[in-house]
Amino acid sequence: MSKRIDVKDLNVYYGDFLAVEDVNINIEAKSVTAFIGPSGCGKSTFLRTLNRMHEVLPGARVEGEVLLDGDNLYGHGVDPVSVRAQIGMVFQRPNPFPTMSIRDNVLAGVKLNNKKITKGAADALVEKSLLGANLWNEVKDRLDKPGSGLSGGQQQRLCIARAIAVEPQVILMDEPCSALDPISTLAIEDLINELKDQFTVVIVTHNMQQAARVSDKTAFFNIAGTGKPGKLIEFGDTHSIFSNPSQKATEDYVSGRFG
Amino acid sequence: MTNTPLTTQGAGRTGDKVFSGAALAAGCLILAVLFGVALFLVVQALPALVAPPDKIQGGHGFFAYIGPIVVGTLIAAVIALVIATPIAIGVALFISHFAPRRLASGLGYVVDLLAAIPSVVYGAWGAAFLAKEIAPAYEWMASNLGWLPIFQGPASATGKTILTAGIVLSVMVLPIITSISREIFLQTPKLHEEAALALGATRWEMIRMAVFPFARPGVISAVMLGLGRALGETMAVALVLSSGALTASLIQSGNQTIAAEIALNFPEASGLKVNTLIAAGLVLFVITLGVNMVARWIITKHKEFSGAN
Amino acid sequence: MTATAPVARKRSAFTKGQLPKAAPYVILAAALVVGAAVMALIGFNPFGWGIVSAILFTIGLVSLTGITEGARKAKDKLATCLVVGSFLIALLPLVSVIWTVLSSGIPGLLTPGFLTTSMNGVTGTFDNKSVEEGTKVLGGVYHALMGTLQITLVATIISVPVGLLTAVYLVEYGNDRALARAITFFVDVMTGIPSIVAGLFSAAFFFALVGPGTKTGAVAAVALSVLMIPVVVRSSEEMLKIVPNELREAAYALGVRKWRTILKVVIPTAISGIASGVTLAIARVIGETAPILVTAGFATTINNNVFGGWMASLPTFIYTQILNPTSPSNPEPSAQRAWGAALVLIILVMLLNLVARLVARVFAPKTGR
Numbered sequence: 056m057s058k059r060i061d062v063k064d065l066n067v068y069y070g071d072f073l074a075v076e077d078v079n080i081n082i083e084a085k086s087v088t089a090f091i092g093p094s095g096c097g098k099s100t101f102l103r104t105l106n107r108m109h110e111v112l113p114g115a116r117v118e119g120e121v122l123l124d125g126d127n128l129y130g131h132g133v134d135p136v137s138v139r140a141q142i143g144m145v146f147q148r149p150n151p152f153p154t155m156s157i158r159d160n161v162l163a164g165v166k167l168n169n170k171k172i173t174k175g176a177a178d179a180l181v182e183k184s185l186l187g188a189n190l191w192n193e194v195k196d197r198l199d200k201p202g203s204g205l206s207g208g209q210q211q212r213l214c215i216a217r218a219i220a221v222e223p224q225v226i227l228m229d230e231p232c233s234a235l236d237p238i239s240t241l242a243i244e245d246l247i248n249e250l251k252d253q254f255t256v257v258i259v260t261h262n263m264q265q266a267a268r269v270s271d272k273t274a275f276f277n278i279a280g281t282g283k284p285g286k287l288i289e290f291g292d293t294h295s296i297f298s299n300p301s302q303k304a305t306e307d308y309v310s311g312r313f314g
Numbered sequence: 315m316t317n318t319p320l321t322t323q324g325a326g327r328t329g330d331k332v333f334s335g336a337a338l339a340a341g342c343l344i345l346a347v348l349f350g351v352a353l354f355l356v357v358q359a360l361p362a363l364v365a366p367p368d369k370i371q372g373g374h375g376f377f378a379y380i381g382p383i384v385v386g387t388l389i390a391a392v393i394a395l396v397i398a399t400p401i402a403i404g405v406a407l408f409i410s411h412f413a414p415r416r417l418a419s420g421l422g423y424v425v426d427l428l429a430a431i432p433s434v435v436y437g438a439w440g441a442a443f444l445a446k447e448i449a450p451a452y453e454w455m456a457s458n459l460g461w462l463p464i465f466q467g468p469a470s471a472t473g474k475t476i477l478t479a480g481i482v483l484s485v486m487v488l489p490i491i492t493s494i495s496r497e498i499f500l501q502t503p504k505l506h507e508e509a510a511l512a513l514g515a516t517r518w519e520m521i522r523m524a525v526f527p528f529a530r531p532g533v534i535s536a537v538m539l540g541l542g543r544a545l546g547e548t549m550a551v552a553l554v555l556s557s558g559a560l561t562a563s564l565i566q567s568g569n570q571t572i573a574a575e576i577a578l579n580f581p582e583a584s585g586l587k588v589n590t591l592i593a594a595g596l597v598l599f600v601i602t603l604g605v606n607m608v609a610r611w612i613i614t615k616h617k618e619f620s621g622a623n
Numbered sequence: 624m625t626a627t628a629p630v631a632r633k634r635s636a637f638t639k640g641q642l643p644k645a646a647p648y649v650i651l652a653a654a655l656v657v658g659a660a661v662m663a664l665i666g667f668n669p670f671g672w673g674i675v676s677a678i679l680f681t682i683g684l685v686s687l688t689g690i691t692e693g694a695r696k697a698k699d700k701l702a703t704c705l706v707v708g709s710f711l712i713a714l715l716p717l718v719s720v721i722w723t724v725l726s727s728g729i730p731g732l733l734t735p736g737f738l739t740t741s742m743n744g745v746t747g748t749f750d751n752k753s754v755e756e757g758t759k760v761l762g763g764v765y766h767a768l769m770g771t772l773q774i775t776l777v778a779t780i781i782s783v784p785v786g787l788l789t790a791v792y793l794v795e796y797g798n799d800r801a802l803a804r805a806i807t808f809f810v811d812v813m814t815g816i817p818s819i820v821a822g823l824f825s826a827a828f829f830f831a832l833v834g835p836g837t838k839t840g841a842v843a844a845v846a847l848s849v850l851m852i853p854v855v856v857r858s859s860e861e862m863l864k865i866v867p868n869e870l871r872e873a874a875y876a877l878g879v880r881k882w883r884t885i886l887k888v889v890i891p892t893a894i895s896g897i898a899s900g901v902t903l904a905i906a907r908v909i910g911e912t913a914p915i916l917v918t919a920g921f922a923t924t925i926n927n928n929v930f931g932g933w934m935a936s937l938p939t940f941i942y943t944q945i946l947n948p949t950s951p952s953n954p955e956p957s958a959q960r961a962w963g964a965a966l967v968l969i970i971l972v973m974l975l976n977l978v979a980r981l982v983a984r985v986f987a988p989k990t991g992r
Contacts, residue, residue: 337792348812432912444719599817610812
């Protein structure tokens with residue numbers, strides 16, 4: 056239930072503006088990879104190209120290849136919708152559907168796609184997904200209450216449960232803790248550690264300690280100046296990026312001298 | 315599960331295409347309807363425009379027929395605006411800057427109730443209540459202000475005059491002008507208002523220094539939208555006015571508006587008379603379309619301007 | 624501690640030279656008394672009393688302020704008086720209309736059979752008889768009420784899908800294209816079409832399509848749709864716009880198609896606002912008279928077929944009963960029926976407004992724990 060991602064010579068454009076230039080990266084299956092870098096360096100943009108979510112914005116386009124176990128996401132005839140069914144995403148701010156109960160939120164991926172599912176299978180899927188998101192014990196007595204009644208951290212774990220309920224190969228997380236308090240953040244970080252047993256996880260974070268705590272590998276993105284494209288500067292084991300970076304820019308950033 | 319193909323055909327994509335196509339078609343239908351309104355009015359009006367003059371009501375051709383009632387329409391609309399504009403601005407200011415904040419939204423709702431009352435009820439009220447009550451005032455105007463052509467006697471004993479119709483119209487356009495002006499007054503940048511107050515201005519001076527200059531284009535377009543409504547309103551005039559030939563005096567019976575002329579005559583009309591009335595409707599359509607487009611254009615320009623603030 | 628506080632309460636430097644707080648009330652009382660006296664001389668009526676007192680109050684307050692506080696403050700007071708006065712003037716017609724409708728309409732509405740009978744067979748002779756012998760007024764609004772409900776229902780069935788889909792196009796697919804901007808502009812222009820022109824359009828359309836003189840409920844419904852669609856588009860557009868983009872992205876990230884996202888996530892989230900906007904649009908067109916006048920004709924009997932034959936409606940019923948009383952020599956019974964119908968119509972409109980507010984509140988997405 057987990058696939059690797061290989062990115063080859065990827066350029067991302069908004070209209071004529073080159074936002075991210077020439078990224079090559081290999082992300083292992085069942086690992087946690089963190090993207091770090093200063094604001095506006097294109098790490099979130101790049102993350103969104105991994106499940107074609109950037110196409111929601113008008114004018115966004117991509118050159119190069121993103122291979123999911125060898126299949127190019129941008130190949131001829133590939134449907135972005137089926138890409139997103141295999142590569143899920145969790146967003147910066149928790150966004151449960153306000154019209155749905157907790158249970159329906161978890162089942163949203165199934166129900167919105169009008170797939171037939173028996174009640175027993177649905178119950179099992181809800182329990183499995185909420186257990187997988189470490190949320191089951193907190194909400195099992197109020198599955199029919201609206202999801203927006205939960206706390207921020209619980210809402211974010213509900214969103215993770217919703218993402219894993221569609222059984223994706225990869226889960227992308229775009230600064231999932233930036234809107235949460237420290238205790239909720241800790242719960243999510245613990246969860247990320249468990250998720251990598253089943254999924255390939257890619258996380259964008261502003262918080263270097265968080266990257267150091269949760270990830271196996273870290274990619275550092277940087278930008279030369281406003282109006283210039285973002286670039287992947289260095290990619291390697293998290294331990295070596297933080298303790299022994301090969302690039303001067305990386306060292307400046309992780310030691311807090313810049314950004 | 316592990317080997318789902320990335321390419322899927324059929325059902326899903328078709329749904330997307332059908333749905334976006336339907337949405338696009340609905341949008342185009344609206345443009346088609348507006349175009350159709352113009353087209354069908356022109357087609358059905360054409361016989362009246364090309365008919366020999368003696369066949370048209372009055373015997374002097376279409377333009378001799380439509381001319382006086384266009385003027386009558388304008389007279390009624392101008393009366394309505396002259397009365398409604400100052401009151402509407404006052405009401406809007408009251409709700410936006412004078413009333414206690416907790417009361418303001420409730421009072422706004424009360425004014426919106428004026429817009430909720432059907433026009434035929436206003437017409438009935440104007441005919442049965444207002445005309446009777448206001449007739450003595452017309453007598454007084456005729457005897458004291460009769461030297462002015464617009465108040466020339468003898469005053470109508472029933473009170474069913476163009477001035478009464480204009481007053482009823484003013485009640486109907488009041489909520490339109492009020493609600494738009496209120497929105498614009500509320501959008502005045504707080505910083506400008508506070509700057510004026512910090513200079514020691516009284517509330518009225520603050521309104522003149524900060525609110526009015528900001529709101530002027532918006533209020534102008536609000537008045538123009540009210541004008542569009544007053545030009546096209548039917549019932550208030552059809553029920554209130556006892557119509558007749560074009561006269562300068564506002565307190566005698568006489569004058570007629572396009573909308574009321576159509577409403578009063580269309581149900582019994584046949585043959586060329588139908589085409590004549592549709593042609594009259596076309597004239598009304600063109601006039602209101604022009605007024606509304608100018609008003610919308612001012613609002614759009616104003617939006618761009620206030621967006622920069 | 625030695626007492627340093629002043630023995631007598633002095634006025635602070637800030638309030639020096641100001642009118643005392645009670646001054647406006649004193650002036651108001653004086654204005655009311657003087658106003659009553661003036662009116663007693665020329666013949667008393669409450670309306671005139673109010674006007675005269677208001678003018679006296681304004682003059683009194685402004686001139687006193689001018690003497691004690693200066694011209695600038697006096698101008699401010701004058702502006703306040705004018706603004707408050709214009710609000711009170713605006714309330715006059717509202718109160719007067721509601722009072723007229725209630726006082727003239729309740730006898731009509733309470734006549735037995737008013738809501739359950741039509742005008743079928745009710746002629747001037749019956750009205751003359753009821754005036755001369757004081758018997759109850761015959762005839763009712765059943766046919767008009769049914770006509771209004773059916774015509775409005777058909778108009779709603781036409782307008783809601785077209786209006787809602789257009790709003791979806793503008794918000795979800797438009798992307799500020801030239802076509803989307805053109806639609807927005809012309810929808811705004813359409814809101815200003817005079818209602819009688821909408822009626823003439825529908826009449827001209829059916830005259831050309833079906834044959835001259837075609838007047839049915841359906842023709843009226845098309846005319847009302849022309850008036851209703853722009854209102855539905857504008858309100859639905861506003862409601863769809865405030866659905867957070869995050870919800871759309873969340874659905875896309877689950878591999879949900881755009882059309883299913885719109886149908887199952889965006890519209891349900893906005894449904895309370897959309898429904899309340901549609902209800903307000905219905906309330907607006909249900910009282911339209913002019914377009915029905917030129918499209919559905921007048922009927923005195925019950926007609927439940929919107930596609931054939933003339934059809935009555937409440938607004939046209941009011942109009943004809945006032946303009947062409949059933950018995951020209953005794954118009955009172957017709958007036959009573961007209962005001963009864965006006966009361967029914969206003970109750971309908973107010974109910975719809977109330978429903979719209981309730982819908983907005985009850986169906987709003989729940990956020991409580």
